[in-house]
């Protein structure tokens with residue numbers, strides 16, 4: 001058992017590097033953070049028909065998500081109850097049932113065990129199939145087409161979990177009447193701890209002008225100037241977002257036809273979200289612990305932990321389902337070109353996080369203390385924006401992220 | 416297909432690989448047609464019944480879906496000297512083999528398949544290996560030997576999950 005409080009002191013803005021590089025802490029996180037949080041599973045448009053399924057993960061646990069028909073979704077651990085074989089071995093598809101390829105146990109679309117070879121002459125009719133369904137994720141929530149799940153039987157509802165973050169999430173999830181994911185995810189491996197990207201998308205616009213300077217120059221874009229004002233939202237739930245109040249810099253070039261469509265669509269967005277939110281809440285976001293999105297660039301992603309030193313990124317593009325095909329295509333190509341493994345922005349993020357992680361392989365590096373003091377004491381209320389608000393240049397949301405982390409890690413030690 | 420054309424196309428691809436490994440990216444752009452599409456669809460593990468959907472179709476998941484201007488933007492980015500994912504630069508080796516050349520419909524246009532192995536190393540211990548097949552459309556610009564351009568490139572990676580921190584290289 002670790003004394004997490006010695007490692008993480010959000011009030012003073014201090015975080016030990018050890019939390020990014022320690023096996024025991026990672027194992028505890030899988031139980032205490034990923035076992036207790038609401039985690040993104042799928043967007044409805046990825047699984048439009050009954051029997052459509054995809055494989056993903058919750059923390060490092062592989063899960064299958066299946067459309068049951070009638071707007072119902074089920075998720076279960078991707079593991080056969082007999083000897084633990086991976087039950088579903090495709091990335092996505094449509095199925096009538098899932099047959100384990102080891103000894104042939106058959107599970108239905110909801111994960112119930114329905115058929116076992118040699119049930120009579122092998123098991124002598126004594127196998128209680130009703131107790132051997134795949135381990136089902138007990139609670140799912142569908143927030144405007146985004147399906148989340150949690151292993152926690154009796155924690156907060158998804159709405160309570162989001163808290164004030166719902167207002168900011170809806171600037172993305174509810175911007176259009178119908179949303180649609182454009183194709184299969186970009187997936188890649190970054191050799192870094194899962195908290196580095198999660199925390200960055202919550203709290204860190206600060207890096208953009210340095211890390212992404214080359215992409216901005218290549219696009220002929222000015223990053224915001226010194227007078228640009230922006231805000232950051234932070235939450236006791238560990239969620240965070242930052243956005244500019246001036247004309248938000250769009251880190252993508254859409255071309256004239258699309259720009260024109262978007263300008264026309266803007267009025268509808270204002271009608272849905274209100275002017276403040278539609279025009280200004282267009283920034284970087286994390287829903288604790290590892291779901292992030294960028295409004296405007298229209299990418300969303302999960303940073304799937306793969307041990308303390310590695311993540312698998314799964315990144316998708318979200319579009320207005322009612323937009324013309326040409327607009328969707330431009331949105332998709334721009335999202336990929338800016339934020340994916342080959343993204344002219346994202347390439348630098350992966351480089352930063354992987355280099356940080358490399359240095360953590362060293363003894364002194366691993367026991368260093370990281371500085372999270374930006375804007376300490378500078379947060380408060382704002383008449384137009386819910387929750388705790390500070391200047392956009394702040395690590396308030398980072399401190400809140402680690403405050404939530406600490407709380408869950410300590411709660412886990414007590415139970 | 417004449418031996419000469421096959422040789423000419425193979426030589427062209429070899430030269431392109433060298434130009435990329437020498438990081439002569441502006442010169443590389445001159446080998447690309449103005450109307451090029453440079454696409455790398457996402458690949459999925461699928462059950463046999465759905466194997467035809469192994470690669471994402473046009474307009475869906477892709478690692479790259481670039482026009483010439485998009486590629487030029489990438490080159491401008493690298494030229495700033497501040498594209499940190501390539502500073503200090505990666506050392507790369509493009510190995511291009513198994514070249515098959517077929518006449519395409521339009522005169523002076525060839526459908527060319529090749530396999531590639533892109534080895535990349537950075538820093539001291541970092542390594543990536545990207546392997547796959549290219550389906551290129553290569554077009555003749557003039558009657559001069561080797562005066563060709565890449566009119567389309569479709570890159571089929573063998574990995575479904577890209578095993579690398581980023582893809583800040585050209586495939």
Ligand code: FES
Pocket residue numbers: 080081082083084085100101102103104105
């Ligand atoms: S492990 Fe699945 S049937 Fe035996």
Ligand SMILES: [Fe+2]
Pocket residue numbers: 207208211212345346349
């Ligand atoms: Fe970034």
